[in-house]
Amino acid sequence: MANMAQAIRMALHYGEKNLGVTDIFGEDVGAPLGGAFTVTQGLETAWNSPLDERGIVSTAIGLGLAGDRCVAEIQFCDYIFNTIDLLKIAGNTLWCSNGQYNMPIVVMTPVGAGIRGSVYHSHSFDAWAARLPGWKVVMPSTPLDAYGLMISAIKDPNPVLFLKPKSLLRVRGEELLPGEPAEKELKSMIDAPIGDRSKWKARWPKLGEFEIPIGKGKIVHEGSDVTVVSYGRTLPLCVKAAQELATQGRSVEVIDLRSIYPYDWQMIRESVQKTGRVLFVNEDTEVTNFGEHLAYRVTQELFYEIHARPRVLAGKNLPGIGLHPNLEEASVPHYEDIVHELREVLEEVP
Amino acid sequence: MRQVQSTKSKAQMKTRPSAKKAAKKPSVKKTEKAQAKDRALGLLPKNQVLQMMDLMVKSRVLEERLIKVYKAGDAFFWIGGPGEEAFGVPLGLLTNKGQGPAYDYLHLHYRGTPTLIAMGMPYLESIRLIMNRATDRSTGGRNFANHYCYPEWNVVPVGSPIEVQYGMAIGTALAQRRRKMKKEASGVTIVTGGDAGSAEGDFASCLIWSSRPGNELPIYITVQNNKWGISTPFSEQHGEKNVADRGKAFGIRTNVVNGNDPIESYFQIQGDLDYIKKNTRPVLTEFHVSRLYGHSSASGANRDSGEDPIELFEKRLVDSKYVAPGFVKELWAQYDVESRQAADIARSEAGPSKDTIWDHVYADGENADWRKF
Numbered sequence A: 001m002a003n004m005a006q007a008i009r010m011a012l013h014y015g016e017k018n019l020g021v022t023d024i025f026g027e028d029v030g031a032p033l034g035g036a037f038t039v040t041q042g043l044e045t046a047w048n049s050p051l052d053e054r055g056i057v058s059t060a061i062g063l064g065l066a067g068d069r070c071v072a073e074i075q076f077c078d079y080i081f082n083t084i085d086l087l088k089i090a091g092n093t094l095w096c097s098n099g100q101y102n103m104p105i106v107v108m109t110p111v112g113a114g115i116r117g118s119v120y121h122s123h124s125f126d127a128w129a130a131r132l133p134g135w136k137v138v139m140p141s142t143p144l145d146a147y148g149l150m151i152s153a154i155k156d157p158n159p160v161l162f163l164k165p166k167s168l169l170r171v172r173g174e175e176l177l178p179g180e181p182a183e184k185e186l187k188s189m190i191d192a193p194i195g196d197r198s199k200w201k202a203r204w205p206k207l208g209e210f211e212i213p214i215g216k217g218k219i220v221h222e223g224s225d226v227t228v229v230s231y232g233r234t235l236p237l238c239v240k241a242a243q244e245l246a247t248q249g250r251s252v253e254v255i256d257l258r259s260i261y262p263y264d265w266q267m268i269r270e271s272v273q274k275t276g277r278v279l280f281v282n283e284d285t286e287v288t289n290f291g292e293h294l295a296y297r298v299t300q301e302l303f304y305e306i307h308a309r310p311r312v313l314a315g316k317n318l319p320g321i322g323l324h325p326n327l328e329e330a331s332v333p334h335y336e337d338i339v340h341e342l343r344e345v346l347e348e349v350p
Numbered sequence B: 001m002r003q004v005q006s007t008k009s010k011a012q013m014k015t016r017p018s019a020k021k022a023a024k025k026p027s028v029k030k031t032e033k034a035q036a037k038d039r040a041l042g043l044l045p046k047n048q049v050l051q052m053m054d055l056m057v058k059s060r061v062l063e064e065r066l067i068k069v070y071k072a073g074d075a076f077f078w079i080g081g082p083g084e085e086a087f088g089v090p091l092g093l094l095t096n097k098g099q100g101p102a103y104d105y106l107h108l109h110y111r112g113t114p115t116l117i118a119m120g121m122p123y124l125e126s127i128r129l130i131m132n133r134a135t136d137r138s139t140g141g142r143n144f145a146n147h148y149c150y151p152e153w154n155v156v157p158v159g160s161p162i163e164v165q166y167g168m169a170i171g172t173a174l175a176q177r178r179r180k181m182k183k184e185a186s187g188v189t190i191v192t193g194g195d196a197g198s199a200e201g202d203f204a205s206c207l208i209w210s211s212r213p214g215n216e217l218p219i220y221i222t223v224q225n226n227k228w229g230i231s232t233p234f235s236e237q238h239g240e241k242n243v244a245d246r247g248k249a250f251g252i253r254t255n256v257v258n259g260n261d262p263i264e265s266y267f268q269i270q271g272d273l274d275y276i277k278k279n280t281r282p283v284l285t286e287f288h289v290s291r292l293y294g295h296s297s298a299s300g301a302n303r304d305s306g307e308d309p310i311e312l313f314e315k316r317l318v319d320s321k322y323v324a325p326g327f328v329k330e331l332w333a334q335y336d337v338e339s340r341q342a343a344d345i346a347r348s349e350a351g352p353s354k355d356t357i358w359d360h361v362y363a364d365g366e367n368a369d370w371r372k373f
Ligand SMILES: Cc1ncc(C[n+]2csc(CCOP(=O)(O)OP(=O)(O)O)c2C)c(N)n1
Pocket: B111, B160, B161, B162, B163, B193, B194, B195, B196, B197, B198, B224, B226, B228, B229, B230, B295
């Protein structure tokens, strides 16, 4: 099975072949490296840009104004912060022009902890991104979702921020992509060789179109006692926690939100109405966290239908994530935290 | 929506000169003896010289009307380009206007009225913008004066953040370079902005990205140096003699010209655009201009001292007997009437209604209000 890096690469290839993508660019995105996480290896329209995040985002905006389709990369979301006003502009161009200029661009960036990345390779961006009106924001947790969300992002006439959970980029999926060959064959076809790559060219499988609609979540584990809503790195941990609690007779429903904005409120609402309890899990810092918005909404709209306080489990409100595993684990949610929080929500007596 | 009186300047109506045709073949024939005194005037056909005078006055009268509209309490804020006419009008005349990469892109700052007037923008549209009317075709009442947006002329939305247009211009120029390399029709990208803003990193981005070896961009990087950033003098913050000198490190062709002289500006812009088209390479030109009503209404929008490009040009035209001494005054009065009529129309129009705030957050009418997800 493809891993998420390969899946995104194949979606980008599909985009340049079938959806009019003209430029896939950013720092070390082109040959020979093909991206810090190999996501852009072998792509025809991939090129290396100057080391200039503001230049990358503003060039994407200009390409969008000209009607070309691009996917721009910020190498780590930790370095996207000096582009925040440009992200605002991308999000407000259609609105400020009273509907006259679309901004059909995709910006992708790896996010989150889990690779011992220390202070500047472990940031999250979902809470910040949720405060960029005009953007759509997605974060997959499986290769197939990554493939389908990238295709939807490219097709979308609005700016889409595609957050790549970096600790999941090497994890293989459990579902085949449309047109995906066997694992070994895939590797020999689309992974650049170690060493000299000057003569290497990717051989692409015949891929099929597959879209995950932006704004639609997925129930990845059905349950009836409590709902947990997550996305990205923490999502598989929530599934594992649900499996563990199932052995103890507790039934946990896990929603992979997949889209942070617009988000699938109908799915959350129906699930919480069924379970009466909810936990939101993500790893961005906890103060003014996106999960807080969802918890607030549950409180406002479902107050009389729930049996426990809605909770948010998120990253500690710290200026950084320390390198030592003890520091990292104490800073962002990990498996035991999720199990613990779920037990608390389940055991709460109104 | 655009029930507008005139989109053509008075001179255009009288003589209908083709700026573009004339631009390709500047006539060096002297049409009047008096031109011997002012050789530069004779480089352009007389009707084109008069057209520039006309458009400069037309633009100034509009800006002064916008200021009056502000002072009368009919607008919240004014910012604009009085003092940049001798640069902005020739730029508008020389721009190949149209929609899409086959035509020139304009990434303007908030002093672009002279350029838009030269391109044919009617008064009413600018006044609707400053009065934030629902009929404001640039922003629908959402943004400030001089924040124009004309997709049919590739005038991309003018924004308030200083200098970001220099980065976005890279993208449109890249789209044009791609087409040029495929031998498809392609225009150039033109970006304008102030001197103080050139301290922002986006200016450096523009120089670097437009001169990547083997990927040089068809981009006209211009700076309108009025020697001020609000209240801060250029001389106190900038050690470089000219902003344009910074282009030299990148092998970019650079120029510093008197942007208060419309003839000098005209030929500079024309030559620069020709070079960019021919070579698919950037040019950086700094135009020294005036800021005649201060920074904006925040500093009072009162007449400042400083060289007035219109007065200077009028004097040249009178000295060279192109026009009689009262000519400009009369033109001024005519445009003043037109501007007042336009203001009266805009004043009578409604603002945008409250229920439109969610319009155009997303394309194609898609809901962006989380309450309705
Ligand atoms: C990024 C940013 N910083 C600050 C401001 C506030 N501001 C508006 S205009 C201006 C001065 C700009 O000077 P200059 O670039 O020389 O242009 P000019 O107004 O003189 O034409 C400043 C500081 C802004 N709009 N954007």
